[in-house]
Amino acid sequence: MPDMIPFIDLKAQRARLKSEMDRMIDKVLDEGRYILGPEVSELEEKLSEFNGVGRALSCANGTDAILIPLMAWGVGPGDAVFVPSFTFAASAEVVVLAGATPVFVDVDPDTYNISVESLAAAIDATISGGELTPKAVIAVDLFGQPADYPRISELAKAHDLKLISDCAQGFGSTLNGRSALHWADVLTVSFYPAKPLGGYGDGGAVLCKDDALYAAMKSVRVHGEGADRYEYARIGLNSRLDTLQAAVLLSKLTIFAEEIQLRQKVADAYEAGFAQYVKKPKVISGAQSTWAQYTIEVEDRDGFRAQLSAAGVPTAVYYPIPLHLHEPYAGFPISPGGLPVTEEIAHRVVSLPMHPYLDGDQIGRIVAAVRSAT
CATH class of the missing domain: 3.40.640.10 (Type I PLP-dependent aspartate aminotransferase-like (Major domain))
Structure with a gap:
């Protein structure tokens, strides 16, 4: 492995x-x-x-x-x-x-x-x-x-x-x-x-x-x-x-602006590599994201994650259960018509490795694994 x-x-x-x-x-x-x-x-x-x-x-x-x-x-x-x-x-x-x-x-x-x-x-x-x-x-x-x-x-x-x-x-x-x-x-x-x-x-x-x-x-x-x-x-x-x-x-703040741009380069490489295979993140017009997470949507999330893990690519899910469906929060009001988007995407989202120090070989492995798993 x-x-x-x-x-x-x-x-x-x-x-x-x-x-x-x-x-x-x-x-x-x-x-x-x-x-x-x-x-x-x-x-x-x-x-x-x-x-x-x-x-x-x-x-x-x-x-x-x-x-x-x-x-x-x-x-x-x-x-x-x-x-x-x-x-x-x-x-x-x-x-x-x-x-x-x-x-x-x-x-x-x-x-x-x-x-x-x-x-x-x-x-x-x-x-x-x-x-x-x-x-x-x-x-x-x-x-x-x-x-x-x-x-x-x-x-x-x-x-x-x-x-x-x-x-x-x-x-x-x-x-x-x-x-x-x-x-x-x-x-x-x-x-x-x-x-x-x-x-x-x-x-x-x-x-x-x-x-x-x-x-x-x-x-x-x-x-x-x-x-x-x-x-x-x-x-x-x-x-x-x-x-x-x-x-x-x-100490970290001295390189933070540069790290944001390095994260942007990773996000750009991901988009170029597999945007047509998954639902990629959409950044609001005029925005610069810090890319705290790179989160996509897939149909078979469990299968997708298993295949990436086998290829040495870790994933995470933020957030598998919306807050209003947790017992401590279940009694609080929600917007009229419910929260259909929230409840749908919670079953589909998955986040990929994202940090400023991903090198070209690592990004290539991640891109190849995503394409193979979809």
């Missing part, structure tokens, strides 16, 4: 950055400021610069990054937050943790991002129902490409809703040359190791343009601190980013 190609190759990236990363980590160890050390503030500044708009606030993980603005806005019981069902649990989990109600929305059949039409129907139905107050929309930049923010933002503004860009997989993506924060109230990031910009442990960040919101979120991040460390202005979290993680991320 051939050697298995890495699905994500963090070792190759580590080898490239080893000297600089070791220097940064040693500096933190020598200074001994392991919580909110100077590297954390430096990372926040660099993230803002890279994003091109807004201020960045680091936190302990990508889940807290979404929860923090909800808490800062006071979203809670009796409020509705609209979120796609075809996503990772964190996108809806935070709504429940805040005490609010997630309303599940369908996705676009081509981009897999939130469907504006389904969102509009869900908002109207929630208003007509009269039991919940619409408060926010969480648009997920699934697999690394931005959602249709111009249309989503227009709809959110029409109903006075806050708009969160769940950019856990898509930090660094752009739409018409702009970050999602150009349209959204906040943009949230995950530094989970498998993400395009990943640390060596958990971490996250939330970016915003409003100074008052930034101050409230900063308070929420550290136990609801007020003007003094032991004055509490609100209920908060313990969600600080470790200084060692900030050092790792500062």
Whole structure:
């Protein structure tokens, strides 16, 4: 059996950055400021610069990054937050943790991002129902490409809703040359190791343009601190980013823009190699994806995955069961007409190896395996 190609190759990236990363980590160890050390503030500044708009606030993980603005806005019981069902649990989990109600929305059949039409129907139905107050929309930049923010933002503004860009997989993506924060109230990031910009442990960040919101979120991040460390202005979290993680991320950020372009080259090679054999990803017009995942659709997913595995090509499925079909989420409302696209694609999607360090031989093996299995 051939050697298995890495699905994500963090070792190759580590080898490239080893000297600089070791220097940064040693500096933190020598200074001994392991919580909110100077590297954390430096990372926040660099993230803002890279994003091109807004201020960045680091936190302990990508889940807290979404929860923090909800808490800062006071979203809670009796409020509705609209979120796609075809996503990772964190996108809806935070709504429940805040005490609010997630309303599940369908996705676009081509981009897999939130469907504006389904969102509009869900908002109207929630208003007509009269039991919940619409408060926010969480648009997920699934697999690394931005959602249709111009249309989503227009709809959110029409109903006075806050708009969160769940950019856990898509930090660094752009739409018409702009970050999602150009349209959204906040943009949230995950530094989970498998993400395009990943640390060596958990971490996250939330970016915003409003100074008052930034101050409230900063308070929420550290136990609801007020003007003094032991004055509490609100209920908060313990969600600080470790200084060692900030050092790792500062090193990785120096090559992040280049890695996005390397991922794009892999995506281009895949499209040229097997686009006519499978349903390939469709990127919204004017967008640059970070290609967190390269996700296709096939008819016989189990058979397809078995054949690729035999050829030494790993695959993964994101996400086999939509959130609204999991027991903890089954009782929450869904958009009128159901979520037919979400339920259909959950049986067909499969993701292929995607990282900046796939070489020509590996890409050739992957292309050949896909073509042979379809």
